[in-house]
Amino acid sequence: MDNTLMNNLLSLIKHRRSIRRYTSQQIPREALAQIIEAGLHAPNAGGGQRSMIVGIHNAELAEQIGKMNLAGFNRANLAGGHVSKEQPSIIDNPSLKSGFYGAPTVCAIFCQERFLYSIPDAFCIAENMVLMATSLGIASCIVARGEDTFRSEYGKTLLEQWNVPEGFVCRAFVLLGYVDGEYPSAKTIREGRSVIVK
Numbered sequence: 001m002d003n004t005l006m007n008n009l010l011s012l013i014k015h016r017r018s019i020r021r022y023t024s025q026q027i028p029r030e031a032l033a034q035i036i037e038a039g040l041h042a043p044n045a046g047g048g049q050r051s052m053i054v055g056i057h058n059a060e061l062a063e064q065i066g067k068m069n070l071a072g073f074n075r076a077n078l079a080g081g082h083v084s085k086e087q088p089s090i091i092d093n094p095s096l097k098s099g100f101y102g103a104p105t106v107c108a109i110f111c112q113e114r115f116l117y118s119i120p121d122a123f124c125i126a127e128n129m130v131l132m133a134t135s136l137g138i139a140s141c142i143v144a145r146g147e148d149t150f151r152s153e154y155g156k157t158l159l160e161q162w163n164v165p166e167g168f169v170c171r172a173f174v175l176l177g178y179v180d181g182e183y184p185s186a187k188t189i190r191e192g193r194s195v196i197v198k
């Protein structure tokens with residue numbers, strides 16, 4: 001990789017922010033396919049490629065699942081503090097109705113529940129996907145609570161429809177769409193979070 005590419009990658013990484021305000025404009029199917037492809041190429045424990053991605057390219061269904069995701073959110077477990085002033089999360093704003101903030105496309109990442117590294121595998125996939133999305137000018141946000149989202153009978157029916165194998169659980173979501181309003185600037189990094197030793 002030449003220096004220009006590396007500098008571009010760092011700029012892209014810094015530019016990516018979690019977006020929690022979306023317009024209703026749907027993303028192109030080809031872009032979704034590329035974002036999923038980037039996810040499938042993520043590093044994964046033991047090279048086993050044990051995870052699966054379901055792309056929900058349907059705003060209505062995404063909204064419905066977003067409400068199921070919020071239902072599994074327990075305010076009693078809050079660690080405190082706020083997440084974002086620019087893009088308030090469900091922690092910051094209790095009046096939000098969906099854990100997916102109206103994103104018109106959502107990808108669910110499923111992994112083997114009993115595999116020790118299924119959580120890191122899922123979030124490596126998610127990170128590849130949000131970076132790919134950013135490079136395509138598509139806004140994104142990684143969202144948790146996948147494990148609780150599909151516990152209902154309806155949730156289980158969806159997994160059957162999507163051919164999610166038995167023993168798999170949703171570890172993460174990637175929301176996709178276009179930012180409504182201003183895109184946030186790069187964040188400030190707290191001091192003392194890294195050290196280089198010899």
Ligand SMILES: Cc1cc2nc3c(=O)[nH]c(=O)nc-3n(C[C@H](O)[C@H](O)[C@H](O)COP(=O)(O)O)c2cc1C
Nearest residue numbers: 016017018020083089090123141142143144145187
């Ligand atoms: C493991 C993980 C879980 C997350 N879960 C949620 C979530 O459930 N809801 C949400 O709005 N954001 C979620 N986020 C996004 C973080 O809040 C966000 O990355 C963080 O505030 C830093 O902001 P930035 O992504 O804009 O740099 C999650 C991020 C990670 C890495």
